[in-house]
Amino acid sequence: MVARGIKSRRSLRVDYLVIGSGIAGLRAAIELAAAGRVLVLSKVALTESATQYAQGGIAAALSDEDEIGLHYQDTLNAGDGLCNPAAVQVLVEEGPRYIRQLIEWGTRFDRQGTKLAFTREGAHSRSRVLHAHGDSTGREIVRALFARARTLGKIEFWPNVFTIDLLLDDAQVWGVCALDEETRTVHTLEAPLVLLATGGLGQVYSETTNPEVATGDGVAIAYRAGALLSDLEFVQFHPTALYAPGAPRFLLTEALRGEGAVLRNVEFNRFMNRYHEAAELAPRDVVSRAIITEMQRSGSELVYLDLTHLAPEFVRKRFPRVYDTCLQYNLDITTDLIPVRPAAHYAMGGIQTDLWGRTSIPGLFAAGEVACTGVHGANRLASNSLLEGLVFGARAGQAMAETPLPQQRQGRVTPPPPRPELEAFLPCNCTPGTEVAPAQRSELEALIREIRQTMWNKVGIVRTGQELEEALNHFQRLTLPSLRNPARRTCELANLLIVAYLITQCALAREESCGSHYRSDFPLKVDEHAGKHSLIARNQPVTFA
Numbered sequence: 001m002v003a004r005g006i007k008s009r010r011s012l013r014v015d016y017l018v019i020g021s022g023i024a025g026l027r028a029a030i031e032l033a034a035a036g037r038v039l040v041l042s043k044v045a046l047t048e049s050a051t052q053y054a055q056g057g058i059a060a061a062l063s064d065e066d067e068i069g070l071h072y073q074d075t076l077n078a079g080d081g082l083c084n085p086a087a088v089q090v091l092v093e094e095g096p097r098y099i100r101q102l103i104e105w106g107t108r109f110d111r112q113g114t115k116l117a118f119t120r121e122g123a124h125s126r127s128r129v130l131h132a133h134g135d136s137t138g139r140e141i142v143r144a145l146f147a148r149a150r151t152l153g154k155i156e157f158w159p160n161v162f163t164i165d166l167l168l169d170d171a172q173v174w175g176v177c178a179l180d181e182e183t184r185t186v187h188t189l190e191a192p193l194v195l196l197a198t199g200g201l202g203q204v205y206s207e208t209t210n211p212e213v214a215t216g217d218g219v220a221i222a223y224r225a226g227a228l229l230s231d232l233e234f235v236q237f238h239p240t241a242l243y244a245p246g247a248p249r250f251l252l253t254e255a256l257r258g259e260g261a262v263l264r265n266v267e268f269n270r271f272m273n274r275y276h277e278a279a280e281l282a283p284r285d286v287v288s289r290a291i292i293t294e295m296q297r298s299g300s301e302l303v304y305l306d307l308t309h310l311a312p313e314f315v316r317k318r319f320p321r322v323y324d325t326c327l328q329y330n331l332d333i334t335t336d337l338i339p340v341r342p343a344a345h346y347a348m349g350g351i352q353t354d355l356w357g358r359t360s361i362p363g364l365f366a367a368g369e370v371a372c373t374g375v376h377g378a379n380r381l382a383s384n385s386l387l388e389g390l391v392f393g394a395r396a397g398q399a400m401a402e403t404p405l406p407q408q409r410q411g412r413v414t415p416p417p418p419r420p421e422l423e424a425f426l427p428c429n430c431t432p433g434t435e436v437a438p439a440q441r442s443e444l445e446a447l448i449r450e451i452r453q454t455m456w457n458k459v460g461i462v463r464t465g466q467e468l469e470e471a472l473n474h475f476q477r478l479t480l481p482s483l484r485n486p487a488r489r490t491c492e493l494a495n496l497l498i499v500a501y502l503i504t505q506c507a508l509a510r511e512e513s514c515g516s517h518y519r520s521d522f523p524l525k526v527d528e529h530a531g532k533h534s535l536i537a538r539n540q541p542v543t544f545a
Contacts, residue, residue: 014037016037016039017175017189018194019176019196020042021046023141023145024197024368033154036405039156041189043163044160057132058386060095062130065127068093072092074381086355095387102141105144108140109132109137109140119255119258138386162179162491166225166361171226172361173193173225192363196364196367198221198368200369200370201215208249208343208345218350219350224498227351227364229536231372232506233517234515236346240340243302246329251343257281264304264305271303283379283381284516285518308337316334348380350366350372356395365396366396368388368389441489450478452496461518463518465508476501509542
């Protein structure tokens with residue numbers, strides 16, 4: 001009997017499933033269109049992704065003053081010894097070609113006269129960051145990619161469809177179980193090749209610049225299916241998120257500092273030159289820790305970003321989105337100091353892939369922020385994220401298109417079995433259940449707030465072994481309500497808990513400081529782990545290789 005409010009299960013077969021409609025998913029879908037039937041799922045509106053909110057820009061060595069070798073070295077330097085050099089080489093060498101292709105497809109990057117306009121951001125040795133409409137680069141790229149995709153015919157888009165779990169056939173992917181929130185229908189969507197391009201996991205922290213959809217779904221889904229994950233302890237905290245009464249943690253792009261904005265403490269003094277020779281343009285982990293140190297020293301909750309010495313007309317034209325958003329909270333960035341503090345922003349780790357998006361599970365690919373190619377190492381270079389989604393999304397699409405499609409599956413398609421000690425963490429087993437009652441919704445939200453606050457307090461910018469142990473024990477003791485229904489928020493709670501648990505495990509295992517992972521009890525790099533990647537999978541402990 002089907003529960004009230006949920007329609008019967010439906011089945012559908014396609015050649016390729018793409019989960020996520022950000023830059024990586026769209027670019028892969030475009031590549032796949034000529035190879036077969038492509039279905040793109042988005043858990044909310046098609047344009048609601050981290051790409052849509054990316055302000056600063058996309059980095060590539062395209063200017064006359066730049067070189068691919070310099071971009072390569074800057075990326076390695078920012079990654080603090082943990083980048084995969086082969087992945088970085090692919091990124092910086094192929095990036096310019098794919099950006100030129102974006103321009104051919106109608107992407108309108110900002111220009112100075114007839115030439116592309118470039119700006120500089122933290123840890124870049126050259127001005128190589130392209131931007132669009134001042135500070136709406138991601139939005140413009142998504143617009144152009146959607147326009148391109150819709151001309152190709154074989155790509156179908158389903159918004160408001162939440163992917164619950166992968167379906168497996170003898171350890172090989174054969175589709176997903178998904179919930180259509182508009183019709184309350186559970187779908188069994190069969191496909192021999194699946195791409196996870198689900199974006200980030202910033203919502204595991206109480207302070208984040210990420211949109212509400214960034215609940216780590218792809219990492220949790222892949223983990224339950226048995227995929228190998230890597231470098232989850234490396235979470236980048238953006239130094240400058242808006243910290244104003246009633247305001248969300250709106251990201252204040254690093255390009256502001258690239259154009260001359262400076263940081264001041266609550267005594268209105270500049271401080272970054274005491275922490276790094278590059279001052280405000282130091283790597284993000286350095287700037288974030290410096291801000292936290294200044295806040296602790298002064299007992300304050302914030303520092304200030306100062307643009308008041310820049311020409312007002314230039315600021316309004318160069319950063320229209322930032323200017324308009326801050327005005328909504330009674331801040332005129334041309335005359336007022338902007339209150340800021342760090343917030344979780346980007347995951348360097350994720351599902352381990354090769355250079356073509358292949359994961360450890362046959363038939364499963366991953367690209368974009370959910371994937372870990374090793375291109376970012378321990379600390380992502382500013383504006384390399386859109387470039388990674390573009391380049392490796394295209395490569396994953398190419399690899400999928402070149403993979404022979406099996407004619408039929410061998411056995412019965414099943415969701416992955418639960419891991420016994422984490423059974424309470426897992427979402428439903430694809431069986432329709434009852435709607436979430438209002439009282440349970442309140443309980444769900446309280447548990448989500450508890451997870452997020454624990455992560456911020458104990459697994460944040462500065463970490464200690466004791467706090468990590470406390471967080472791990474706390475997550476293990478949490479009592480969750482029954483998860484035997486396919487409500488999206490219930491599944492998101494389970495995914496957030498899994499992601500929190502995994503990040504904490506990996507952070508506890510890495511007894512050194514490297515890039516965005518800073519242990520005050522292990523402030524130096526150690527030979528045992530230096531240059532090695534953490535690895536974790538279901539039923540396996542954390543290892544390093």
